[in-house]
Amino acid sequence: MRWRVIRLETRNAYSNMAIDNALIEGQKSGASQPTIRFYKWLPSAVSIGNFQGMNDEVDIDRCKELGISYVRRITGGGAVYHDNKGEITYSIIAPEALFPKGIIESYRIICGYVIAGLGSLGITASFAPINDILVNGKKISGNAQTRRGGAILQHGTVLYDTDVRTMFSVLKISSEKISDKMIKSAEERVTRVKDYSDVSQEGLYEALLKGFTSGKDYDFGNYTKEETKRAESLEKEIYSQDAWNFSR
Amino acid sequence: MEGSAKVKVPGGKLVAVKVEYNSAIEKIKITGDFFMYPESALGELEKILVGVNVGESEENLAYTVYETLHRSRVTMIGVTPEAIASAIKRAVSK
Numbered sequence: 001m002r003w004r005v006i007r008l009e010t011r012n013a014y015s016n017m018a019i020d021n022a023l024i025e026g027q028k029s030g031a032s033q034p035t036i037r038f039y040k041w042l043p044s045a046v047s048i049g050n051f052q053g054m055n056d057e058v059d060i061d062r063c064k065e066l067g068i069s070y071v072r073r074i075t076g077g078g079a080v081y082h083d084n085k086g087e088i089t090y091s092i093i094a095p096e097a098l099f100p101k102g103i104i105e106s107y108r109i110i111c112g113y114v115i116a117g118l119g120s121l122g123i124t125a126s127f128a129p130i131n132d133i134l135v136n137g138k139k140i141s142g143n144a145q146t147r148r149g150g151a152i153l154q155h156g157t158v159l160y161d162t163d164v165r166t167m168f169s170v171l172k173i174s175s176e177k178i179s180d181k182m183i184k185s186a187e188e189r190v191t192r193v194k195d196y197s198d199v200s201q202e203g204l205y206e207a208l209l210k211g212f213t214s215g216k217d218y219d220f221g222n223y224t225k226e227e228t229k230r231a232e233s234l235e236k237e238i239y240s241q242d243a244w245n246f247s248r
Numbered sequence: 249m250e251g252s253a254k255v256k257v258p259g260g261k262l263v264a265v266k267v268e269y270n271s272a273i274e275k276i277k278i279t280g281d282f283f284m285y286p287e288s289a290l291g292e293l294e295k296i297l298v299g300v301n302v303g304e305s306e307e308n309l310a311y312t313v314y315e316t317l318h319r320s321r322v323t324m325i326g327v328t329p330e331a332i333a334s335a336i337k338r339a340v341s342k
Binding site for chain 1 (some may be wrong): 258260261264277278281282283284285286287290321323325326
């Protein structure tokens with residue numbers, strides 16, 4: 001199995017989500033190669049889980065004030081702040097058969113690539129089911145997975161030096177979620193690569209690249225014309241539309 | 249009448265329900281940070297729940313949720329039919 005790796009690229013929120021969507025569709029039809037992509041968001045953005053209420057999770061006025069985009073993901077899970085300067089997102093899109101059928105086991109394997117990357121920087125991270133990666137008990141990476149038509153898509157974020165203040169000024173954190181963790185402040189629940197290492201963001205990307213590609217045959221590549229066309233259409237018709245983003 | 253409730257699934261995710269109802273559910277929105285696929289199943293479940301009598305027991309509600317999702321071969325992670333039923337029951341009991 002030969003993988004395609006898309007080097008770290010920067011796109012707007014709608015385009016990033018449209019590409020992931022187009023790639024899982026391509027996987028289903030057999031037109032797309034198994035792919036690992038790394039990306040950043042410009043402008044910075046909040047992505048919410050497929051089943052979340054946009055106004056429940058995101059301070060839209062604050063986002064508008066700060067020029068931060070907001071988008072609903074294809075995947076479930078929670079709201080994430082993607083700081084343009086302080087975070088790297090990955091996606092892995094492949095035939096489901098390449099990963100364990102068990103959901104938690106497949107999260108464990110894919111999150112293991114992130115953990116291996118962080119490990120090569122001297123950061124000891126661990127998988128915390130269902131879908132988090134922790135360092136010293138604090139979240140450094142959130143991940144979300146879906147499966148359809150025999151294909152798997154998992155995407156996730158790795159916090160580099162995310163502006164945590166801004167993060168929690170645009171995200172509305174429910175008291176129920178925090179009370180379960182027995183921690184008062186949401187800010188105390190997250191940590192960043194920069195808190196443990198002097199590595200540059202480029203260095204973090206290289207480490208993640210190594211973590212994801214270790215033991216795999218791969219080539220660096222780009223999207224096909226068909227994938228690009230489909231992503232552009234999904235961006236225009238779905239991901240940039242309030243009808244999708246405010247559907248819950 | 250309108251009601252809402254949130255349930256945190258132990259070791260799982262948060263599920264929230266907003267309901268408009270009289271003797272039966274007239275409108276319902278289920279939200280949360282859980283995982284469910286195919287994702288379209290949640291909208292289908294909401295449609296099925298419209299018209300359900302609010303006096304139904306939590307157990308019966310959970311069975312309706314289970315049956316609907318099971319029929320669509322839905323995979324749920326971080327949420328259960330019981331949690332959704334519990335949130336509905338709380339939302340209509342306030």
